[in-house]
Amino acid sequence: MDELLALFAINVPVWEIAVRGTAIYWFLFVLFRFVLPREVGAVGVADMLVLVLVADAAQNAMAGDYDTISEGALLIGTIMGWNALADYAAWRFPAVGRVLQSKPLVLVRDGRMNLRNMARQFVTEDELLGKLREHGVDDVRRVKSAHLESGGEVSVVLFEGKADKPPGPRAPI
Secondary structure (H helix, E strand, O other): OHHHHHOOOOOOOHHHHHHHHHHHHHHHHHHHHHHOOOOOOOOOHHHHHHHHHHHHHHHHHHHOOOOOHHHHHHHHHHHHHHHHHHHHHHHHOHHHHHHHOOOOEEEEEOOEEOHHHHHHOOOOHHHHHHHHHHOOOOOHHHEEEEEEOOOOOEEEEEOOOOOOOOOOOOOOO
16 A cells, blocks of 8 residues: 555656656647747647657656656646647737747748748658649649648638639749
């Protein structure tokens, strides 16, 4: 019975677990948000961050790198708490949302690829055309606008009433 209770004891100060979880969460968030480029079709930055951190924290708790299950649960709770707080702050306060979430990036405007924006995010023409095909678009000239959204997905708006005849020649911006 003592061994079972020892699994749930807390041997490391709670503040230390919370500070470690907080520091790693925000370090990786800044790294993923501001340093690493978005990937086309990728999972959102915060979602990926939480998955990685929770998986690692849970692995450490299960493998015994933490002395107890409770310590691992506290770390996971800290990480999930920061993620929920960041999501709430981005929703509640638009200025915070602008900092925490990237703005949609124009990849196609008026039937022409924006090569500068594509290069900024390392999106190749083939990747973009593949994403357009996923939306049922076989010719970039049919696209009024296509944006790389903050979560990595591509949104597409077609010209209205011109589905059969694309406008003008196909030329990059």
